[in-house]
Amino acid sequence: MAEGRDPTLRELGEFSVIDRLVSGRALPAWVTVGPGDDAAVLGAPDGRVAVSTDMLVEGRHFRLDWSRPRDVGRKAIAQNAADIEAMGARVTGFVVAFGAPPDTPAALVGELADGMWAEAGKVGAGIVGGDLVASPQWVVSVTALGDLGGRDPVLRSGARAGSVIAVAGELGWSGAGFALLDRGLDRGLDRGTDGFDEVRDRHLVPRPPYGQGRTAAESGAQAMTDVSDGLVADLGHLAAASGVVMDLRSAALREDVDALTPAAAAAGVDPWSLVLGGGEDHALVACFPDYPPHGWRVIGAVRAGPAAVLLDGHRWDGPAGWQSFD
Amino acid sequence: MAEGRDPTLRELGEFSVIDRLVSGRALPAWVTVGPGDDAAVLGAPDGRVAVSTDMLVEGRHFRLDWSRPRDVGRKAIAQNAADIEAMGARVTGFVVAFGAPPDTPAALVGELADGMWAEAGKVGAGIVGGDLVASPQWVVSVTALGDLGGRDPVLRSGARAGSVIAVAGELGWSGAGFALLDRGLDRGLDRGTDGFDEVRDRHLVPRPPYGQGRTAAESGAQAMTDVSDGLVADLGHLAAASGVVMDLRSAALREDVDALTPAAAAAGVDPWSLVLGGGEDHALVACFPDYPPHGWRVIGAVRAGPAAVLLDGHRWDGPAGWQSFD
Numbered sequence: 001m002a003e004g005r006d007p008t009l010r011e012l013g014e015f016s017v018i019d020r021l022v023s024g025r026a027l028p029a030w031v032t033v034g035p036g037d038d039a040a041v042l043g044a045p046d047g048r049v050a051v052s053t054d055m056l057v058e059g060r061h062f063r064l065d066w067s068r069p070r071d072v073g074r075k076a077i078a079q080n081a082a083d084i085e086a087m088g089a090r091v092t093g094f095v096v097a098f099g100a101p102p103d104t105p106a107a108l109v110g111e112l113a114d115g116m117w118a119e120a121g122k123v124g125a126g127i128v129g130g131d132l133v134a135s136p137q138w139v140v141s142v143t144a145l146g147d148l149g150g151r152d153p154v155l156r157s158g159a160r161a162g163s164v165i166a167v168a169g170e171l172g173w174s175g176a177g178f179a180l181l182d183r184g185l186d187r188g189l190d191r192g193t194d195g196f197d198e199v200r201d202r203h204l205v206p207r208p209p210y211g212q213g214r215t216a217a218e219s220g221a222q223a224m225t226d227v228s229d230g231l232v233a234d235l236g237h238l239a240a241a242s243g244v245v246m247d248l249r250s251a252a253l254r255e256d257v258d259a260l261t262p263a264a265a266a267a268g269v270d271p272w273s274l275v276l277g278g279g280e281d282h283a284l285v286a287c288f289p290d291y292p293p294h295g296w297r298v299i300g301a302v303r304a305g306p307a308a309v310l311l312d313g314h315r316w317d318g319p320a321g322w323q324s325f326d
Numbered sequence: 327m328a329e330g331r332d333p334t335l336r337e338l339g340e341f342s343v344i345d346r347l348v349s350g351r352a353l354p355a356w357v358t359v360g361p362g363d364d365a366a367v368l369g370a371p372d373g374r375v376a377v378s379t380d381m382l383v384e385g386r387h388f389r390l391d392w393s394r395p396r397d398v399g400r401k402a403i404a405q406n407a408a409d410i411e412a413m414g415a416r417v418t419g420f421v422v423a424f425g426a427p428p429d430t431p432a433a434l435v436g437e438l439a440d441g442m443w444a445e446a447g448k449v450g451a452g453i454v455g456g457d458l459v460a461s462p463q464w465v466v467s468v469t470a471l472g473d474l475g476g477r478d479p480v481l482r483s484g485a486r487a488g489s490v491i492a493v494a495g496e497l498g499w500s501g502a503g504f505a506l507l508d509r510g511l512d513r514g515l516d517r518g519t520d521g522f523d524e525v526r527d528r529h530l531v532p533r534p535p536y537g538q539g540r541t542a543a544e545s546g547a548q549a550m551t552d553v554s555d556g557l558v559a560d561l562g563h564l565a566a567a568s569g570v571v572m573d574l575r576s577a578a579l580r581e582d583v584d585a586l587t588p589a590a591a592a593a594g595v596d597p598w599s600l601v602l603g604g605g606e607d608h609a610l611v612a613c614f615p616d617y618p619p620h621g622w623r624v625i626g627a628v629r630a631g632p633a634a635v636l637l638d639g640h641r642w643d644g645p646a647g648w649q650s651f652d
Contacts, residue, residue, distance in 0.1 A: 039410055046370070055424070057459055087359075135381075139465050141423045
């Protein structure tokens with residue numbers, strides 16, 4: 001092992017690295033077997049388990065010149081947690097498979113793990129198991145498990161005409177952050193000086209409205225999903241699965257657009273395209289029979305008709321940027 | 327889309343490819359929400375769930391010039407199923423995250439999925455959800471879930487002096503197949519002519535002894551793992567976790583060695599090194615208080631003493647090849 005620099009994954013070896021990643025981490029009481037055996041064992045008190053998986057590939061889903069390893073870890077956990085929230089469930093644990101080049105400094109993998117544990121802690125869960133392998137670039141594959149607490153899962157197919165569409169969480173912030181970073185308005189050049197650090201940070205680490213998935217389920221949500229591909233695209237999935245029209249109200253989205261207008265102008269993009277089409281915020285969008293619970297805001301109405309997403313009753317023939325979501 | 331050749335992932339698009347992968351597949355009755363929503367929901371009647379994850383990276387864990395996509399799919403499912411078996415649990419479902427270059431023919435991904443479903447069918451389970459992303463090379467990340475059926479999980483730490491060590495499944499076949507393929511004694515040159523097709527196939531698709539994990543648990547197994555790194559290496563994990571000596575009996579392994587001797591000779595490797603050190607067969611090895619159930623064979627005894635794996639009571643100073651597992 002060369003002196004004066006961090007040891008690499010190759011130098012430490014798989015088991016030694018894993019020891020560093022898992023030692024001293026506290027797991028909830030419902031995890032009866034944590035990392036270190038052939039499989040983990042955790043509680044599923046409902047008698048059913050919700051499960052979702054996502055893969056992030058370096059260069060495709062994150063860039064290590066934009067994101068710190070800690071950010072990558074937080075993002076990977078957050079987007080999987082949001083999928084469990086979107087079923088109305090509570091996250092009970094995560095397993096993580098991670099690939100990286102053998103010459104990766106082990107300390108960077110430690111930072112990735114720290115980010116994962118920090119984000120997992122926000123939903124009261126932990127990393128119960130994983131796999132560590134060699135790969136030409138970083139690959140992070142997370143699976144999240146959740147418990148439904150005796151409630152029916154909130155599917156995409158339950159929306160009914162006459163209901164309201166409501167959202168919890170932010171819309172367009174991740175897309176705005178991406179646009180800024182993509183134009184080179186990045187940390188090194190502009191951090192702390194242009195006023196958009198918060199926007200960039202939201203792209204690197206989304207902030208799903210943790211707990212609101214369960215709240216929505218308890219409040220009678222008929223259908224729900226998280227905004228990973230963009231509000232219109234994801235509402236399109238609800239519309240198709242439910243066989244209804246999702247009619248958004250532009251006046252209800254004005255506040256979201258206004259909040260992003262300065263950053264959008266700096267990045268040279270249309271703020272409406274960010275709010276309607278920006279993905280990866282992992283806000284929750286759901287349909288409620290009458291009104292949504294605290295923490296949610298109404299942004300439109302569910303109407304009868306062939307599956308479609310409209311804005312103020314019209315197809316996307318408005319301002320530039322919307323066509324791309326059609 | 328160019329005429330006369332298979333469409334690629336890029337040409338078909340994520341959702342269309344996923345539709346092809348999941349349509350027409352039958353899921354067990356305990357899967358109440360399958361692919362297509364934010365998360366799957368499946369039964370966990372025990373009130374706990376066992377979960378394990380593994381990542382396979384092209385060029386590291388498989389080669390597409392050796393393995394057909396169907397083989398890769400079967401192997402990825404088999405090795406995860408073996409982890410669940412090794413806890414004494416029954417597999418209830420899998421989620422799969424898959425990355426591939428956008429110019430990958432979609433038909434190849436279909437073959438991968440067919441292999442996964444075929445192998446999953448052997449344990450009576452299905453693919454309940456997944457993620458499909460772009461990646462510079464194929465990456466297959468599988469998470470398996472299992473149900474303990476009211477039994478305690480069989481950990482690595484429960485082995486006690488005085489018990490017997492027993493194995494279900496094959497030892498060294500995958501390593502022998504790898505050695506043949508690695509020496510260029512491959513399908514194209516030798517398939518069907520040298521008598522070792524079966525050995526090569528075992529490297530491409532392991533054959534875990536499905537069902538024997540639960541049988542072992544029901545028969546009082548104290549400790550269990552699957553042979554993924556090699557018999558000595560994996561017994562080393564049991565020895566360390568349990569604080570005991572694992573004393574293998576060479577006479578009991580003679581049959582395994584004899585079966586592989588012709589293939590080992592052709593590949594120029596020591597058959598003992600394959601049986602003691604070859605990984606990826608995903609046999610199950612377990613410790614039983616007195617004798618093992620049907621389908622298992624005794625290969626040694628558990629003794630008191632500082633954690634170690636011995637052969638006939640001695641450290642690895644025997645024939646060449648063993649040192650490398652020390």
